[in-house]
Each structure stands twice: as structure tokens, then as C-alpha cells.
Amino acid sequence: MDRTLNICEKFYKTKNISYDDFLYLMKLEEEDAEKLYKFARDLTIKNFENKIYIRGLIEISTYCKNNCFYCGLRNANEKVSRVRLSKDDILNLAEHSVDLGIKTIVLQGGEDDFYTLDYLKKIIEGIKNKFEDTAITLSLGERDFSDFEELKNIGADRYLLRHETYSKSHYEKLHPNSMSFKNRIDSIFKLKEIGFQTGCGMMIGSPFQTYDNLYDDLNFILELKPQMVGLGPFIPHKDTPFRNYKRGNLSDVLKILSIVRISDEKILLPATTALGSIYEFGRENGILAGANVLMPNVGAKKLRKNYKLYDNKIGTEVENSDDFKGLEEKLKKIGYEISPYRGDYR
Ligand code: SAH
Ligand code: SF4
Secondary structure, eight states, X not given: OOHHHHHHHHHHHHSOOOHHXXXXXXXOOHHHHHHHHHHHHHHHHHHHTTEEEEOEEEEEEOOOSOOOTTOTTOTTOTTSOOOBOOHHHHHHHHHHHHHTTOOEEEEEEOOOTTSOHHHHHHHHHHHHHHOTTOEEEEEOOOOOHHHHHHHHHHTOOEEEOOOOOSOHHHHHHHSOTTSOHHXXXXXXXXXXXXXXXXXXXXXXXXXXXXXXXXXXXXXXXXXXXXXXXXXXXXXXOTTSTTTTSOOOOHHHHHHHHHHHHHHOTTOBOBOOHHHHHHSTTHHHHHHHTTOXXXXXXXXXXXXXXXXXXXXXXXXXXXXXXXXXXTHHHHHHHTTOEEOSSOOOOO
């Protein structure tokens, strides 16, 4: 049998892949890489048919107390306008998303102390009281473990906290000393233990990243068994220390997407905005490599303009939900449809 298919088959069956085999997949030329993408895509179709889950992304704050070296929202960046949404703003946007037929709302933002536990609880209660069936995903960075517990108890369903890298030394090259690799990883295990549908993930092609790092990331994913994994290319932002590093490349992202799909055929795997920002058909390619989730921005204009983790982000110039409106058409072109369901991990 063909070596690519052989590796895919063996990894799918054993959930174990040697470093050599991993490297072989990562170094495939396009023609052979297509076999990897197809293997992953077929698994997605087997589990989800041609249906893509939609998550409505609401960016709630461009304030952040952290200083991740890669991110445009880092505290030290004086060029960002700092804006945040109130509870009422968020509830209005949630209503708008529900009207569009969206069944999951993702609240994402910098680490902003304005959102106290009490305030967040009011927001979550507000959404849940009005729209019981709507799933709430939080992506608000690290918080006290007791906060995580209370947020879960009040009704939040999912939490996305990318681990960024499973190598401590690599983590320390991407973050200042004030941030702790151990706390990041402990937080993710905690979220999972509490019962959140949990997402980890990493940027592909972040500065100093090696194939070894990616292999470790994969093994971390195999150990954690998250319900979701967020993967996108690193994209430099001009007002960060990493302004001169090159962005991650498309085929590396697609290969990792496929490999993660093979690691868990039921995992929820978004074709991310960052992927769509490096190449016009990035998200479509992501789906064809095994992704099954899209997270269109349904948020507020004042945030879109300023919520720039990286440069040239798509969906920032549009009026309001236009990023969502074109999706159905885009999906149709590649033979996929929007799923009407909430899309919990099964
Ligand atoms: N503050 C929260 C959520 C917002 S950032 C947190 O950090 O978890 C969400 C993700 O955006 C980060 O986890 C990171 O992986 C990604 N990101 C940040 N800067 C980026 C860049 N320059 N290129 C690509 N992705 C980036
Ligand atoms: Fe803040 Fe998240 Fe950006 Fe880090 S990645 S600076 S925590 S918004």
C-alpha cells in the first residue's frame, strides 16, 4: 500500500504515530498531501456528512492585561484602540445571532478585568434565560479555577484555551516571564475536568516552532482528548515584537488539521479566520482537509475594526453579519451545507 495511506490507516487504528511517520506526512508534496486530506475528509463526512457547524463569534474586548509577543492586542501595544462591549451590547448581538439561526455563541476577548465573575455570570444568565438552547463558548483566557467552575455552573458550555505550544521552552519564547506554561496547561486540564467541552490548540508556524514541537502538540492532544482544537497559521502583526517573522504556511496548517482529524474522528475542528486570512480559499481548503466548524464574526463593528490579533484579518471591513451571509454560498461551491444543529461533541 501507498506509504501515506498506510500511515493514515495505522494512526487512525492505533492512535499512535511515530515521529518518522509524522515527519513524512508533514513533508508530503501537494499531490501526496491530497491523499492525507482526503483520508481526513472522508472521516469527517462519515461522522458529520457534509454539514458544517456554525459558531457566531462575538469579540467582546480589545483590552488585555497580557503581553503575548505574537498578538496585536498585547497590553504594550499603544496603537490599538481599546474598546469593550457591555452586557446589553452582548445580549443584543446574541439575539441577532440567534435570529440568523446560529446555535452557538462564542464570547472571545483579551484578558480584561472589567469582566468580573459577577458580570460574566450576568451575561451568561442573560443569554441562557432568553435562548435556552443556545450553546455558549467562552474564550477569555486564563482565570482563577474557581471562576471556571462558577462559569460552568451558571451554564457556559464550552471553553477555548489554546495551549499555544506543549514545549515549555518554546512557550517561554512566545510569552513574557509573567505568563506561566504550567498554569496554561493546568488550566486546560482543569476546564476539561470541570466538564466544559474544552478546546486547546496552537498557531502553526509561530516563531521558533519546530516539527518536534508540533509532534509534541499532537501527543498532548492525544493525551488531553479535547472536544475541540483551534488551529491556524501564525500571522505577524506590525505592532508586536514578532512583526518581522514570517507567517505560517497553508499546507502545514492543512496537514495538521488532517492529522488531528485522524486522531479523533469526532473532534470539532474549525477552519479558522486566520486560515482564511492567509489565502482566499483557506477556510474551504480547511474543510476539505477535515475541518467541520466555521466561526463567522457576528460581533460589533467597533470591535471588528480594532480587534486585530494579526494583520490583514478578514471580516473586519464588513458592516455587520456579512461574513456570515456569504458562507452558505461558499460552502455550496465545495459541496457542503450549514448544519442546523448546535453541534455538541458526541
Ligand atoms: N485572550 C484569549 C482569547 C483571544 S486570543 C486567549 O489568549 O486565549 C485567541 C487566539 O488567537 C490565541 O490563543 C492565539 O493562538 C491566536 N492569535 C493571537 N495572535 C495571533 C497571531 N499573530 N497570529 C495568529 N493567531 C494569533
Ligand atoms: Fe491577550 Fe489573548 Fe492576545 Fe495573549 S493572545 S495578548 S492573552 S488577547
